[in-house]
Amino acid sequence: MFRLIQHFIKETLISFYFEKDSYKVQKRVVKHGNILSQEEFSFNEDELKNFINSCYIENTQTYVSTIIDTFNQGCVDSCTHSKYKALGINLDNIKILCLKDYSIFIGLYELNNFQKEMKKFKVDYIFSPYLMIDMNKKQTPNSLYMFYSDSFMIIVIYEDGYKPKYSNIYQFKLEEENEIEEEDSIDDEIGEIDDIDDLVEDIDEIESLDDTLEDSLDDSIEESLEDMDDLESENIQEDITDVKNEIESIEFIKNSIKDYYENYSDNFLENAYLFYHDKISNKFVESIENEIILDITDEKLDILSIINDLALKEINV
Amino acid sequence: MKLKIPKIPKIEMFGIDIIKNMLFFTLFVVVFLILLGILVAPSIKMFKLQKREYYITKRQADKIETHLEDKTYEYQKLYKENRKVIFALKREFDKDNFKMFTKKYMDILSIKDKNISVYNKNFIKKTYIVSAKLNTPTDFYQFVDMSKNYKNILKIYFPIVFKAKNGDIKLIYKLEHFKVK
């Protein structure tokens, strides 16, 4: 009977996650499995709160979902408690979700904190980021999957191609914008830093020219140069953060693979996949390839859609 | 072919959806009036009707009850007043007892049964012929006077014969005894 009622009701699915400095949001309206509309937005905290409230007023059947990116979570290739004990994971502080014959877990403390923080957005479903990978796995054996985003990176290794054998998550530490400017030098080993230094010098030259010119054209140039100035300084900050993250990622991948070979399996990895949300630099992919000596297949994932797909599955269960 | 239902514009004023509230208000009024007409009004009517009928019947019942009370009182009073007569009319006539009662006035020689008949539908009249001996007619008068004190209802009637005999008077008279059926 409930299914029958569901056939006629409209559901609003809102998925969001925090990227850089704003919330990326997707609003999808479904009816009986058919997508009636789908829109994407970028909000700050208050805008998102108001947006969700207005969606509720418009339709009481509104479901808000997000992913949790805290570090104390992973996958295990079994649902039994004995396997957890064998891996040395303390069963008291975690919540286990069993998916057929493998499971994902999360620390209760982190989950409760996250839930409290998300209360203002009236969050209904909290999904593990591992599901992003699990939903898109290629079912090839001895495969390494990586998911890279602005705030975190996760690694899952499938030995049989179906059950996750090994998992690891790394959160990128947030730093203040000011600090990046004041930082004297970034590791010379990475070539990109030289380019940035050159850019800084160029801007200084333009500014000195600025003072002597009096044409209106010069004024407009001055304005556009000022705009460029702001953009470029922002970009500089972003680039610095990106580079830092990339460095840390490679370190993280290296350590994870080492851990895998030492403690989990003797089989060599054959395939590698890299998932990302927005964009990824080819240089970064190459760097990883050089490090792990495997060809990487990279793929863009629409995270917001995946989250809403998962939410829809949850509702229809 | 799916019918396209024109979308109702959502008018909002002061944060209240007017059309929705208007519709609900209309629903409320309709429900209210229907219930009023179907349930409340008929039950009020029925209630008033029954109440009126009850009070009419009650008045009637009370009237009859007082009537009954009066009648009961009347009956009891009448009964008390006429107790003697009522009981006297129930008693059988005892010849010996009568002889004893009249000893003061006369010597009864014989009491002969003459007749039994129904008197006035409800009473039985037994006629006797009494022959007695007495000294003077005054005894007879006294006897008649005192007969009202006797336990039976007796009528003294003709023929009355006085015969002089050896210094006494022989008296013959008819005695009628009345009793309820």
Next chain:
Amino acid sequence: MYSFTRANKKSFFAEDTKLWLIFISAVSALMILFASFLFIEALFYKSDIKELKTQIIDNNKKIEDFTKKIDFIKQEKQLYTKISVNNELLKDGVKNLLDLIPDPITLTNIKIEKKSLYIYGVTPTKEVYNVLLLPPLKSIFTTTTTHFYQMENGWYRFESVNILKEEQ
């Protein structure tokens, strides 16, 4: 299940819809309650009326009974009064009759009937009888017939037959 948390409860109705429904239900319930209350009261009245009607019938029957009994007592009283009067009248009548007899006349037999009187007696002379006894007899009775029989001692035995006829 893929989510770590369960969804919050979603109501089918918006807040204002719920409010309206509750309000309409409350008012409807009150009206139904009121109507039921009146209906039940009406039923009570109905049963009371039924009771009263049976009471009326019973009481009427009792009144009838009492009326009959009262009438009967009245009948009995009437009978008694009639008899008493009769006895009294009889006594007076007999007394008056016997008082009529003058001293000189002595009676041997007197038979008093309802409508006739037979006197047998002895009188010293006819005149005494005719003067002292006959006139009153004549005045009372319709026909008076007297027969005289001479006795050895000069006195007369008489037989008086007096009859009172009904006037037509």
